[in-house]
Amino acid sequence: MFFDTVNPDVQDCFQTGYSPDKMASFMAHYGAINPWRAHFAHMEPLKAWSSEQLLPHRDLVKTEFHADWLRPQGDISAGAGMILQRDARRLLILGGHIRMKDQDRLEAPWMMLANMLGPALRHAVELNHILSGLRLENALLAQGLTPTGAAILVLSDDRRILFANAMGERDLARGEALGGDLWRRLHLRDALSDRAFEAGLRRCRPNAPPIALRVAEPGTGASRIAHLLRVGPEVLPFAGIDTLRRTAPDSVVVLVIPAASAAETLMRYLGLTLAESEVALALHSGQTPTEIAAARGVSVHTVRSQTKAVLGKCAVRRQSELVALIGRLVR
Template sequence: MEDRLAILTTLAYGAALDDEKWDAFLQACSDLVGGGVRTCLFGYDADARIELGARQFGYDPAYQLSYAAYYSQKDFLAARLMEEGPGRVVPYGEVWNDFGLRNTEFYDDWVRPQEDIIGGCSVLLFKQEKRLFAFSGSIRSRDSDQLERPWQRIVTYLTPHLRQAFEVARALAGAELEKKAMVNVQNPARTGCLVVSRDRRIVFANRQAENMLDSGELVRSDFRQRLLFADPTWDQRLGQILASRILTTPQTLRLLNDLPTPFICRIAPLGSDDLGTRSSGMLFGREEPCFLLTISQEHDVPDIGERLRNRFGLTPHEAQVVLHISSGLLAKEISEIRGTSVHTVRNQIHNAMSKMEVRRQSEIVRIVAAMRNPLLQ
């Protein structure tokens, strides 16, 4: 048995690196007790009572679809887990007895038709406000006497390893997101990266973003881990952008907020597919709208615009456009910030590139980077 448990832990850590391998882990867990347990890893929102994505083995696919579409709102088992601390194994018998669920629609229409799967247990692996990620196994009532205790021992053994594997998956998913977010960023080491849901819940924040949240000068979080801008005007604008049902392209905010240097906040729609193979690392559903935010200083050296004007003969507007380009902004985003047309911005970019004797915008980025840091010249 110990050798087979060791194999399960190896599978769990492997799945932390590749989300697709959770299926093999779940099947191996069931096989360890002769296939008599239906296993599942799932996320759940206790406020909205919706599933946030699940991987399962042994369940009827039609019932899984009906759960996601309807019965998740009737599931007191998942809601009960929110009352527990992470790591405690909760036998289903406790929940059925506490809530009298045998008299509910959830039992009559979903549990009993699946061969009365009232046995088994769940364990909360991670909790964030009203959202959870859990591991569970369901046992048919006729198999409970034989399988209940061995299955609980297996879950108890696996729990610390699963919690660690889940944290690894979260860290890797965050790193993958951060890498995507920093593609067009001039100074990644000083750029905050966040993922937020439509209701502003912070799903992920890199170290720079955490520092910004801690300082509270630009952004902060409330007691429910919702993102707020310190400036009420920009906070209202953020709410409008997140509430938009047709946001398909990045939006840009220029944050002044009485700080010495303006900040740029880029907001882009984010899908679960953007997470690659590690979507279990984030607590949001595959159909749930989420947004990727990057926050960075507009430029790092106060006199950089003046130096650009003196060196290349740029106009003030052309120098400003060059700084925006060096921050990774597109012409459309620059036009929104400055309140001018895209045509005007493109003309200014063309004129600046001509004066700087460059043919690609990437060369502008390189020149500005070298002016900020002489070691790059």
């Protein structure tokens, strides 16, 4: 069993050797009450742990999971598992159940095999993610979109996140504009943006031009113009986009959210107005107040007043401190 979970209640699973009915019940109910799960966070990655090491058998037999799922399958209470990958959004596990009557004969060899396979499997997953991202960026370039610095998410028709690049994962983790529910379905935090996104999903057709939509961040006033497009396997090979998916979808939806501009970044994190952000960036670039005033068509007095306001909002006293602060936010 090879499964991927984002939270304690949901998992995707690629398995062999289990009956379809039992796996359906695992996905629907028993996976969420698996008593071994509470110990996954403490397992050392890339090291096989036996079922007994995770939870003594005397405690396991007292659970609903054992009575209604393990025991009816020949008491598959023995076995071992391994954490392949663990981060804020993914817990990827390799595991195998063994009948109690076969524990002495099979458990130790299975743990040895898992310890041998684990590093290679994790490397394969990481490499697959990198290659999927490169294929995706090439597909977007062919559509006339510039993926550099953008958050990119590949979605199923029910909004389920099949793939996110590093910037997409970052935006999801921040939760300012994007969010996900228990089933990894994407939603936009701003209600109007989310309704426009839903309408775009319905209108999106393969090989059609990208649909532009506004993605706003509630509370900050910042927004970005994102693009939504539907692609088929002839544009983007689906193999590897979803690690555990056995069958490829007919098409997927790609959401591309461009990176925030430098001014938007200062507005978001420092609470500056657009004009103040532009003045701050000009100071960061080495321009003098006189040069900034001439370029903006305002008086030097106005620029100095805006600079004073920026220093106050940033809680710094010197222009050199402001320049250093901006340098840490805008690279």
